[in-house]
Amino acid sequence: MWYKQLSAFCLPSPPSAALLEAALMTAPHMPPAGLDWFNEGFALPQPFSDGLVFDADGCLGFALKREEKVLPAAVIREQVQKQVDKIEREEARTVGRKEKQELKQQIIDDLLPRTLTRSSRTNGLIAGNWLLIDTASAPKAEKLLTHLRQALGGLDAELLRTKESPRSLMTKWLLAGEAGGSFELGDSAVLIGGGDNAPRVKIDRSDLTREDVVRHVKNGLDVWEMGLVWRDRLYFTLTADFALKRINYLDVLTQEAEVGDDAASLAYATQTLMAAALTEVLDELAELAGGLEGVR
Structure with a gap:
């Protein structure tokens, strides 16, 4: 499963696969009973899984399921x-x-x-010292993290913070007309000014080096979102709070995952390749922004 959006946390001491499996088993998903409106718990991360953790070469996938009753x-x-x-x-x-x-x-x-019920899932992945969550919504990410901490009896997880803010980094790149490192400017951005009635400019499918685009920034607007291409493998939108939205995995990456004839082989390859790409993106972004701040 390719994540289409991403919130990330730093994990100084990530749990092992065995510890995570045992912890999640104490908080499995159960349908809401009786007069309960909803229930949340950990569910099978893959349809063919026989446990609550899908281990793909040390990348640990899991899923939080919410099932709620529908009573219009x-x-x-x-x-x-x-x-x-x-x-x-x-x-x-x-x-x-x-x-x-x-x-x-x-x-x-x-x-x-x-009454009938409807369900939704938030997928998570522990890869090295990163917790990757398939959402750009801070409340949804925090909810999964809260359930994970409760199941594990505590988990040291910290928001991604760098010495230079993403907003400052993206604004600098737009003024320079090029991105740093392995990144290239995409074709979208959101520029926002200061004050109570802050001006907002949305740019879509356009050259970010255009004179009129750059002029907005020179006139005091900051870049809050920016489309970026990474190594011709990923296209995504970086936000001011370090979330990734609208992630698009380019053919050169997705074709590498097309191995094996069964769903398990495809899921294994997808999870390992996705985790490697996303963690490399986060590592490089953090380095370009001056390094992580406050991580023990």
Whole structure:
């Protein structure tokens, strides 16, 4: 499974495969029961997995699953109104607000155990000293990390912070007309100014070295997002908080994963190649931004 977006944490002391498997087994996913609206827990990372950790050459894949009950508000309102109409018709009285609330809760309690559910997954991967999470959403990433810490009884994980901010680094690259290291400028960017009514300029499918684009930055706007190409293997958007969005794995990389005839071989190759590429990208970005800050 190729991650399309990424939040990353530094792991000074990553857990072993055996320790991680044992920890996740204490917090497996279970369907929400009774009057529970949802439940979250760790699920099989691959359809063919026989455990909660998919170990591909030391890259440890896992998944947090959320299953929640679907009970549309319109359905609840309709059932409440039916009860209200019945009471007012049969008892010739008006149903007050408090009684309506009580009827609503009774209906929810009756329907909830029998309603349908929907599920979502957040995938994670431990590769070396990196925790890679398949989301650019900070709350989703923190939720997975919280569940992981609870299962392990604690985990030292730190946000990716560098001596130079990504915003400063990207702004410098745009002014220079080229990116550093193994990176090349892409064709998209988001520029934002300061102040309460900060101007915002979105550039898409355009040359970032154009004079009018550079002029925005010279006039005080900073780069908050920038499309980048890495070694002709990855295209992605780097954000100001060091998340990666819209990751596109170019053919030269995906073709390397097309080995073997079965799903397990493909998943193994995909996970190892993806982990190697993403961790190299993070390592190089951190180095170009002056190195990691505050990591023990």
